[in-house]
Amino acid sequence: QPHVVLIVGSGQMCIRDSLDSLYTAFEYAATRRFEQGESNYLEKLTAETKKKEISIQLSQIRESIERNYIVLNQWLQSDTSYIVGQDSFQRISLIPLDSTTHPILNYYANALKLSNQMLALEKQKLLPDINASVFRGTNNGSGVQSYGGFEVGVAIPLWFGGHMSKIEAAKTGESILEAERNNYKIQLISRYEALLSDLRQYEEEVTYYESTGNQLASETLFYANIAYQNGEINFLQYTQLLENAKTIESNYLKSLLQYNVTVLEINYLMN
DSSP: OOOEEEOOOOHHHHHHHHHHHHHHHHHHHHHHHHHTTSSOHHHHHHHHHHHHHHHHHHHHHHHHHHHHHHHHHHHHOOSOEEEOOOOOOOOOOOOOOOTTTOHHHHHHHHHHHHHHHHHHHHHHTTSOEEEEEEEEEEOSSSSOOEEEEEEEEEEOOSOHHHHHHHHHHHHHHHHHHHHHHHHHHHHHHHHHHHHHHHHHHHHHHHHHIIIIIHHHHHHHHHHHHHHHHTTSSOHHHHHHHHHHHHHHHHHHHHHHHHHHHHHHHHHHHTO
């Protein structure tokens, strides 16, 4: 039977929901102030415009999510329905580079061992083959008796050319495998280091928000609300402060997304 599975969170959706709620409330407040003669028409018009802008963005995000559901189900072709939850994003754990356990490098190591064994086998075929055996026989005449004996033989390969060609071919194959392994290892390490460089850039933004930016954004929203309610700032100043605070959070979510995508790419390289 079809069933539903809850998967990852959606940070951008949470931001737009929050903004939509804020601008809905302040559109109402701006309208009431205009009706009571406490503000001008421009403030009321600005509140309505910002509210409409956020509502459109929220609608676009919802449509984008639905579209991605369709694409996801197209790839999965399953009776299971997957729902994106509203939980906050978390950092994905990074798998460190370990050349001793990497599956592709292990494949090349095993292939080189096999190639080396095949080379040794071809070389052994050039050596003389010594055979020895012991036997016991009887005669068919009267006075049957048993006789013991032994025989020794040496087999010498006559066609050295064919074996030498196989040996050279085995050496060439071993050299090719060694070159492929070294090239793959160099490319792997280079790609890993490049992704780590990108990761450090995203990590700086994420760490800033988690240590400082989150508190700054929260305090900006808190004191902006108080200042606006007390008439210390006008609506235009308030919306600017509001957008500054939400930009900090939006940049954090974008950096965290890029951070996790980069970690996933690095982890893919390790497997």
